[in-house]
Amino acid sequence: MNRYARRRLTAAVLTVVAVTAGVTACGSGSGSSGTHSAGSGTYTVWDPYPQFDKTSAWAQVLDTCGKGAGVKIKRTAFDTSDLTNKALLAAQQGNSPDVLIVDNPVVSTLAEAGVLTTTDDNKIDTTKVDPNLLAAGQSGGKTYGTPIGANTLALYYNKKVLKEAGVDIASIKDWKSLTAALAKVKQAGKKGITFSAIGTEEGSFQFLPWFWGSGAKLTELDSPQGVSALSLWKNWLTKGYAPNSVINNTQTTSWQEFASGDYAFAENGTWQLAAADKGGLDYGVLPIPAAAGGNASAPTGGEFVTVPVQDDTGRYTTSQKLVSCLTGDENLNFTDKTLSYVAPTSIIQAKEKAANPELTPWIEAVKAAKGRTSDDLGTKYPKISEQMWKAVQSALSGSQSPKDAMVAAQVAAAK
Template sequence: MRSPMTGRAIAVILAALAAGATVACTPTGGDSSAKTSYTIWDPYPQYDSGSDWVALLNRCGTDAGVTVTRTSFDTTDLTTKVLLAAQQGTAPDVLIVDNPVISTLAEAGVLASADDTSLDTTAIPPNLLGAGQSAGRTYGIPIGANTLALYYNRSVLAAAGVDIASVTDWASLTSALAKVKAAGKKGITFSAIGTEEGSFQFLPWFWGAGANLTKLDSAQAVAALALWTDWLKQGYAPNSVINNTQTTSWQEFATGDYAFAENGTWQLGNAKKTGFEYGIIPVPATNGGTAPAPTGGEFVSVPVQKDTGRYATTRKLVACLASTENSLATVTALNYVAPTEAVQAKQVAANPELKVWVDAVKVAKGRTGDNLGTRYPKISQPLWTAVQAALSGSKTPQAALTEAQTAAAAATK
């Protein structure tokens, strides 16, 4: 997920749907026997009609014996459009959408389940599939996944006398940051902005402490927030993290002054342009091992159609997009980790640098998983508010998270 969708955006979208707003869309329903055109909506406006992505869509259509009509929207716009199109009965046949939105669309009755469409999801690991599930039913399959890890600057660590192999848990990471500061360099940068990006970046530490989103004020959650707060107090992380997006945080790391940066798979291309040697390690859990990080990436889903006879061809289109051969090409183009072990192995064979990302994805978690569904945005907003309050010094981690738990509990009743 390059830009996690905010709870505010989802709330606005649902409010628009409830208000009965309308939008002009091309109808896709009707008699399946009379139509050979199938529509696909995706969130990739950066890929034009001459791209490999569109060529794949067209090839999948040809293999299924139909013509594919593709429309692309920005992520937020896409969700709005599909909610309103579903209200009008003009939803596309295939929808590729940001994974946290799946539960919103499923609970709104927009998506057909895998039981309805007979989609095969058996090759997808449960931790990735979880983001596409709601109330025990599956509503799509991931086209790819990305997540978070720690980039590091080899020369900064070497000058500070830090062996990256020694960084295995919170204590050893904090010790490394202290050495870096003592050597006259900067420690770690991340995004703690008061939006979904802030929650997205905090979750590996939150989950890595053993905390659960249903209890924001647990001792484990407080320990995670105290870690970040102490880093700012000690000067190991800059005050700018409070306003940093993932992009501006990366820009800080790219100056060459920082030892570490928490960021995502999507920065691999930029990492090669920094002009310094870098490496990548997983975000460590408090007592060692890899912390679960939130998954980003899109799901291929099937909106509800009045003419259920269309599902048979739709299933062929989805199977084509998710096939091993096509999946490898797609995730390579999108800088994603493949959702299946077979394709992950091919990725690592082609680019060993991806192994750390594959390992991170294997223990990653969907934000709407644990059966949170549409409750997640109502929990995430109090969480990022608590992070902001603690990092700014206006509240202690305990007080900030106690307030967050009260707000989340009230919002999710």
């Protein structure tokens, strides 16, 4: 790693460590979490899935890929934010894992810091991956890994509430028809829509489908389209179609409101499918409509499988085999079921759809999804996102008009 890359890495470490202090992790297998202490016959994998222990299906997939490559896998799992910190610090110390699985918005940060190799470096085949999903791992014209799966946002709807309100779900095709449906629901004495507008990345994540669905771009927060998206949310609160609680709602608390059975709609993700089934609600799923119709681009969730820079470049050949195994057709379908993801390739999406037709709206949403760091925003995104969620908070709380809030956000983001 050259001197300039070292400086970038040090700056990135200081920035991330300032945000998050403690580190928690759980591991599978034997030995310490140190990368190369385990010996040349052992390859280390770090992932953000601490909910899966060494007996899980996910750990078994890793072990199978290791056996196929002729090595033993030493896996360590971290919480998502902690994983970024550890990856940056490990790179600074020359102790990176062989394979690193990270949340897709983090890829550009690690790439800019010089932590990751490119797919060209390691001959990792990404030709089958849907371009809109692969874009989340691209920066400066280069690709730094491949997605293991994707999730995104859509609208869950309560069939019983809509029936009582006389709303035909097929009539909802754009913002105007959705708002008209919310008005009918309120008139019927029920609650309209709940979502998360909290002042964190969760709030930005949930606002983005409406922002992008208006035709707005993240480089112009104060465009008329961007203002119209925030005005839509503000109008829903003003008319009582959405509760004031959205200002403090996380995606979890928003889901809990919907699970009460009183709401017609909830904006949430594939990760709530199990809860929806368990809760016994008669629900359906609708891709989030764009302002003028069609499906809005929702932000891509999910992780990328990457290969960090190693001093011993001879390790890359085996790392490539591991990545290809984890993201190849043979394992991808099983892996994405394990992780509750939609596959990142059309080939496996078709198999998922055939096996479970209820995944159709989610597959459609993923096909329309967009990476938060796409459009070559890279590490500019976090600053833009912070100003966006602040604008949402200001407008929904009534401290600023949607236009003034977005103008202020754009000025701050451009500094």
